[in-house]
Structure formats: C-alpha cells, structure tokens
Amino acid sequence: MPEQHDPAPAVQTFAQRARNARDRAGLTRPVAAGLVGRSAEWIKGVETGAIGMPRLPMLIRLATIYECDVADLTGDDRIAAASYTKAAHTDLPTIKKALTTYRLSPADGVPESAEVLSARVRQAWKLWHGKGDHRSRIASLLPDLLADTQHSSRVLEGTERRRALVAQAQAYHLTQLFLSFQPAPELVMLTGDRSMTAAQDADSPRAIAGAAWYMNHVYRDANEAADARVELAEQAAGLLRQDDAEQLARWGLLQLAVALSFAKVGRAGQAWRYWDRAKEAAQRLGEDYAHPWLVFGHGVVDAYALTMHNDLVQPGKALEVAAALDLKTVPSATRRCYHLIETARAHGMQDEGVAAVALLQKAFKESPETIRYNMHTRMVLPELAKTGPRMVREDAHTLALELGVPV
Known part of the structure; x- marks a missing residue:
C-alpha cells in the first residue's frame, strides 16, 4: 500500500489569526475597537477578511492590546511587537x-x-x-x-x-x-x-491597600481577568476603616481600581457604580484633599472618568469630561500628562488629528518621560505622521523624532 501521510495543517489567514488573538485576550469587539481607536465594525471587517491586513503601526496596536507579538497576527516570525513599541x-x-x-x-x-x-x-x-x-x-x-x-x-x-x-x-x-x-x-x-x-x-492595611492599587495596574496591563483584579481590590478595601482620612483615601482609590478594571472589559454598569463610590469618598475627604503620593482626590477621580469613557468606546463623553476637567487640581505632573494623553486618545477615536497632536505636544511639555514611554503615544504617532493634513503629519513627525519613536 502507498505510504499514508497526515494532511498538512491548514494555514490560517490573517483574519483568523486576528480573531483568535482577540478571543485569547478576552476582549469584545467594541472594547478592542476602543483600545485601538477604531469602530467595532472595523474590527469585524478585519476578522472576516472584508478589510485587509492593516499597516505596521496598526498591527502593533492590535498586538499590544491582544498581548501578543505582531508575528502571531502576520505569521511572520521575523517581526516582534516589542521592538517597535517599547523603548x-x-x-x-x-x-x-x-x-x-x-x-x-x-x-x-x-x-x-x-x-x-x-x-x-x-x-x-x-x-x-x-x-x-x-x-x-x-x-x-x-x-x-x-x-x-x-x-x-x-x-x-x-x-x-x-x-x-x-x-x-x-x-x-x-x-x-x-x-x-x-x-x-x-x-x-x-x-x-x-x-x-x-x-x-x-x-499594615494601609500598605496592603497601596500594594493592591499598584497590582491592579499590573493585572490590567497584562489583561488578567477582571474578576481577579476586583477580588484583590475588594479584599484590600475590606481591611480599611472609613472614619480615618488616610484609610478612606485608600478605600476610595481601590473603588477606582475596580471601576477601571470593569471599564476595560466593557462592563459599564459595574464600572460606574464603583466610580460613584470613589467619587463619594473624594467628596467626604473635601474639595482640596489630595493624597501626598497616591494623589487620590477629586481631580484624579474626575480625570479617570475620561479613561473609562475611552475604554467603553465613548469618545464624545470622554471629551465632555475633558472639557470640564481642571488638571490644576491634580498635584502630579506625571498624572496630568497621562490625562492629557487620554484626552488625545479620545480625539483620535473621533479622527480629530489636529487636536490629538496638539494635546500630545502639551503632554510632552508637562512630563517628557511620561509620554516618551507611553504605549498609546508610541503606537499612534507613526500613523499620525503619515496620514491626514500636512500640518498634522509634520507636527506628529517632529514629536515622534523628539520621543525617539520610529516613523
């Protein structure tokens, strides 16, 4: 009898690899779309083959939110996202x-x-x-x-x-x-x-609460399950008393951590319920209160609402928050810079390149090393430098060179 051979495995298309990567990351189409500044229909088009493979800057953005290499999307092992996105x-x-x-x-x-x-x-x-x-x-x-x-x-x-x-x-x-x-x-x-x-x-319940806040950032950036992040924050919050200003500030910060976790995975109702708790804690602490190093207070709670709207793919609402935001109430240049970048992200989601670049330039003046290592900035600048009106391209190119971002 002739020798039998197993059939060669089918080669996946880019569309299939993109869909599988999103599924592994546990992101819905609307959430993934918001994170890369596109519509849910655009993500669907990519995953069904109606839209072809995007250019490298967008591939890098997709790989970053899906926590994979560009090679996992393209099938080309010679390309790795980290070499382009992290300095x-x-x-x-x-x-x-x-x-x-x-x-x-x-x-x-x-x-x-x-x-x-x-x-x-x-x-x-x-x-x-x-x-x-x-x-x-x-x-x-x-x-x-x-x-x-x-x-x-x-x-x-x-x-x-x-x-x-x-x-x-x-x-x-x-x-x-x-x-x-x-x-x-x-x-x-x-x-x-x-x-x-x-x-x-x-x-120390206070120290545990601080550690839980920063561990939540680690978990969110690694796309860990939201429920695991919520459990950690709630356990730490349960150790705190709310009749002490120092502990109340950390309790409010942990409510904010849960709100951000739920917003990142598109669970709006739960996100805003916890944000309300954080806002109430800030109100109880007083209009002028800001924690000396955790920076919890009215300004930070309001500013993170901008990030939540972005993650929930609501750029219009994010810009409404930004319009009413007074960043002078945030006593941290690094945080002010981050919130300026988030405002730029909202404008970018609405294809408003002029405003996005102007805000990134302002963020650079506020805190150069915050924006230099910010993943969103490093992903969007190459695209802004090659598309849109000439003024946008020129300003984005200049800023990219200052930040050491390949264009």
Missing part, C-alpha cells in the same frame, strides 16, 4: 541589577531607622510627581533605597521593622512605576509581588 530607559540595567542584588553580610553596617527611610521615600515620591524627567531622577535613588529598606527590614525588630517594611513596599511601588512601559514585564510583576509581600509582613 528602554538608559537606567534600566541599573534598576535590574538593584532588584537582584542582596546584602547578606552582617557587616553591612547599622540599619537606617524607619523614620529616615520614610523621609527618603517621601522625597522620592516628590521627584516622581514633579515636572521634568521623573524616571531619571528616581533611578539614581532607587538602588540605595531598595538596598537600605531590605537591610533595615531584615535587621530591625518589632514596630520599627514593620515601619521599615512599609517604606520598603513604597520603594517597590516606585520601582514598579519606573519599570512600567519598559521592555521588562517580568520585573514589573516581580516588584508588584514584592511590594505586596512587604505590606503583608508589615501587617
């Missing part, structure tokens, strides 16, 4: 080394007191939220801060040790923020986990 800070190797260096010798010297460590952490937060190159500024502080908080939390005892652990948790928060949008996702998860461990070892 490495020059201090990234230093931070990597600091996270894997340990002081094991008893000759490490007298540990710093929890009071001194807390003061150093507060100064680092001021640098992070200030104008200018915030990543570069804290990169010079983080190696020693991580080493000293590790040493003190290992050597000190009792209440002093627990306070040192709280400082250590915040040092890891800052490191996690430095690592965000860097080509080192495993380190982002590592710092998030270490901050939560330090907070739990400190037996």
Whole structure:
C-alpha cells in the first residue's frame, strides 16, 4: 500500500489569526475597537477578511492590546511587537541589577531607622510627581533605597521593622512605576509581588491597600481577568476603616481600581457604580484633599472618568469630561500628562488629528518621560505622521523624532 501521510495543517489567514488573538485576550469587539481607536465594525471587517491586513503601526496596536507579538497576527516570525513599541530607559540595567542584588553580610553596617527611610521615600515620591524627567531622577535613588529598606527590614525588630517594611513596599511601588512601559514585564510583576509581600509582613492595611492599587495596574496591563483584579481590590478595601482620612483615601482609590478594571472589559454598569463610590469618598475627604503620593482626590477621580469613557468606546463623553476637567487640581505632573494623553486618545477615536497632536505636544511639555514611554503615544504617532493634513503629519513627525519613536 502507498505510504499514508497526515494532511498538512491548514494555514490560517490573517483574519483568523486576528480573531483568535482577540478571543485569547478576552476582549469584545467594541472594547478592542476602543483600545485601538477604531469602530467595532472595523474590527469585524478585519476578522472576516472584508478589510485587509492593516499597516505596521496598526498591527502593533492590535498586538499590544491582544498581548501578543505582531508575528502571531502576520505569521511572520521575523517581526516582534516589542521592538517597535517599547523603548528602554538608559537606567534600566541599573534598576535590574538593584532588584537582584542582596546584602547578606552582617557587616553591612547599622540599619537606617524607619523614620529616615520614610523621609527618603517621601522625597522620592516628590521627584516622581514633579515636572521634568521623573524616571531619571528616581533611578539614581532607587538602588540605595531598595538596598537600605531590605537591610533595615531584615535587621530591625518589632514596630520599627514593620515601619521599615512599609517604606520598603513604597520603594517597590516606585520601582514598579519606573519599570512600567519598559521592555521588562517580568520585573514589573516581580516588584508588584514584592511590594505586596512587604505590606503583608508589615501587617499594615494601609500598605496592603497601596500594594493592591499598584497590582491592579499590573493585572490590567497584562489583561488578567477582571474578576481577579476586583477580588484583590475588594479584599484590600475590606481591611480599611472609613472614619480615618488616610484609610478612606485608600478605600476610595481601590473603588477606582475596580471601576477601571470593569471599564476595560466593557462592563459599564459595574464600572460606574464603583466610580460613584470613589467619587463619594473624594467628596467626604473635601474639595482640596489630595493624597501626598497616591494623589487620590477629586481631580484624579474626575480625570479617570475620561479613561473609562475611552475604554467603553465613548469618545464624545470622554471629551465632555475633558472639557470640564481642571488638571490644576491634580498635584502630579506625571498624572496630568497621562490625562492629557487620554484626552488625545479620545480625539483620535473621533479622527480629530489636529487636536490629538496638539494635546500630545502639551503632554510632552508637562512630563517628557511620561509620554516618551507611553504605549498609546508610541503606537499612534507613526500613523499620525503619515496620514491626514500636512500640518498634522509634520507636527506628529517632529514629536515622534523628539520621543525617539520610529516613523
């Protein structure tokens, strides 16, 4: 008998690969459309073959929201999304080394007191939220801060040790923020986990709440299931009292974390229910209240409503929020820059390139290193530099060059 051969596996089309990637990411068509600034009908057209394979900038945007490589969409193993979308800070190797260096010798010297460590952490937060190159500024502080908080939390005892652990948790928060949008996702998860461990070892509900807020960012960026993020936030919120301003601020922040998680997966009713809780907490804290490093307050709650409308594919409503937003009430240049980028995203969803580029230019002046490593900015600038009116193309091209974005 002739030798039998198994039939060769069918080669998937681009449309099939795009549909499978979205399914694996757990995103509906409307949510995916909102994240890339297109309509749900456009996503459907791509997945049915009615619309052909888009150009590279859009492929990168799709790969980013689906948490896959461009090669997974195109079938070409020579292309990887990370090489186009993520830029490495020059201090990234230093931070990597600091996270894997340990002081094991008893000759490490007298540990710093929890009071001194807390003061150093507060100064680092001021640098992070200030104008200018915030990543570069804290990169010079983080190696020693991580080493000293590790040493003190290992050597000190009792209440002093627990306070040192709280400082250590915040040092890891800052490191996690430095690592965000860097080509080192495993380190982002590592710092998030270490901050939560330090907070739990400190037996501090406040520290646990802070760690849960930052872990929620990790989970959202990794497209983890919304229910897992919600459970973490609600467990942490359940440890807090609402008759104390410090704890109420963190409780409100965790309600905001849940709202953002639900909005990202298109569950509008639940999203706005939790946003209302966050808004109520901000109102109870007072019109002028803003947490010194978590920055929770009226301004941040209102500004995140803009992001929620974007994620729910409601750019018109997002721009209504933006029109009424007073960013002066947000005491953080990095946050103000982020919300300007989100406003630009809303304009981009409505094909308003002139406004989008103008807002990205304004965001660059507010906080250069926030926009330089922002994934949305890096994905949309190449497209804006090649399409639309000449003025838009020229301004987008100039900004892309300043940010080091390939066009």
